[in-house]
Amino acid sequence: MTRQNMASGLxxxxxxxxxxTALAPPVLAQGVGARAxxxxxxxxxxxxxxxxxxxxxxxxxxxxxxxxxxxxSLLLAGKRGKRGTIANLIPxxxxxxxxxxxxLDLPHQPGEGPMAQLPEAAAPGELLxxxxxx
Amino acid sequence: xxxxxxCLAAGVGLxxxxxxxxxAANTDSDTANGSVTIIRPLTITKDTDLVFGRVVQPRTxxxxxxxxxxxxxxxxxxxxxxxxxITTSRAAFTVDxxxxxxxxxxxxxxxxxxxxxxxxxxxxxxxxxxxxxLSNALAAAGSSTINVGGGFNLPSTQxxxxxxxxxxxxVAYQ
Numbered sequence: 001m002t003r004q005n006m007a008s009g010l011x012x013x014x015x016x017x018x019x020x021t022a023l024a025p026p027v028l029a030q031g032v033g034a035r036a037x038x039x040x041x042x043x044x045x046x047x048x049x050x051x052x053x054x055x056x057x058x059x060x061x062x063x064x065x066x067x068x069x070x071x072x073s074l075l076l077a078g079k080r081g082k083r084g085t086i087a088n089l090i091p092x093x094x095x096x097x098x099x100x101x102x103x104l105d106l107p108h109q110p111g112e113g114p115m116a117q118l119p120e121a122a123a124p125g126e127l128l129x130x131x132x133x134x
Numbered sequence: 135x136x137x138x139x140x141c142l143a144a145g146v147g148l149x150x151x152x153x154x155x156x157x158a159a160n161t162d163s164d165t166a167n168g169s170v171t172i173i174r175p176l177t178i179t180k181d182t183d184l185v186f187g188r189v190v191q192p193r194t195x196x197x198x199x200x201x202x203x204x205x206x207x208x209x210x211x212x213x214x215x216x217x218x219x220i221t222t223s224r225a226a227f228t229v230d231x232x233x234x235x236x237x238x239x240x241x242x243x244x245x246x247x248x249x250x251x252x253x254x255x256x257x258x259x260x261x262x263x264x265x266x267x268l269s270n271a272l273a274a275a276g277s278s279t280i281n282v283g284g285g286f287n288l289p290s291t292q293x294x295x296x297x298x299x300x301x302x303x304x305v306a307y308q
Contacts, residue, residue: 030306031176031238031240031304031306032178032304032305033178033302033303033305034180034303035180035301035302035303036180036182036184036227036300036301037183037184037298037300038183038184038247038256038284039185039247039297039298039299040185040187040188040247040254040296041187041188041189041297042189042190042295042296043188043190044191044294045190
């Protein structure tokens with residue numbers, strides 16, 4: 001190796017060292033993180049309705065719509081006490097929907113009169129069927 | 135070859151004599167100070183998740199669902215209904231480190247709740263800006279709490295079911 005080559009090599013080394021010092025990236029503070037979970041349960045709107053026969057003045061059924069497996073509290077305010085009245089035909093308790101749409105039929109039994117007949121003295125507005133989606 | 139060696143020897147002798155003259159003629163000194171500030175490592179811990187609970191979608195149109203960053207209560211409007219009976223919460227994090235230090239906070243503006251191929255985009259609402267200052271002063275432990283609320287639109291066409299997702303919060307010393 002000649003002296004010229006040695007000088008050239010030394011210059012190259014010095015140049016790299018200087019360049020390395022000048023171009024070194026700044027040291028950044030190391031970040032730390034944490035992860036949070038998010039969740040929501042979207043439900044379809046629940047609803048209820050009744051099937052009422054104006055000709056026979058009878059209630060033939062009630063309908064419920066909601067989420068499968070949803071518990072619903074049922075309440076019927078109307079004629080009570082006698083066997084075969086509306087209050088006895090609709091469960092006044094908590095039930096669980098087996099499907100998204102559920103129907104409770106109130107069949108008419110021949111020979112026993114209209115089983116789901118409204119109270120005679122009651123106006124239509126006095127019948128209350130309440131389904132509360134819990 | 136012999137001449138070269140002689141020349142080098144003479145050169146070395148000449149060079150070695152020079153520093154002796156320089157030291158004697160010009161001596162000086164100065165003092166540099168050394169310092170370092172040791173700070174505690176920074177940590178962030180998730181305290182609670184962002185839980186919206188059970189929400190009934192509107193029959194028509196698009197409802198809104200939100201949790202403020204100052205409350206754990208879900209607010210639903212425009213046809214959407216938030217059901218009671220389940221614990222809901224905003225997301226909360228605790229940052230621990232050196233007291234009085236400024237910390238950079240990185241929180242995404244949105245994240246997705248998904249259920250299979252269905253998705254809900256949640257807009258996040260943190261109660262801090264891009265930085266927070268830890269409590270107390272240098273040489274003492276400091277901390278800060280980050281609360282993150284959020285909200286989303288809920289159209290009547292959204293598929294029902296349980297949606298889940300995650301988002302990351304990152305902190306670093308400035």
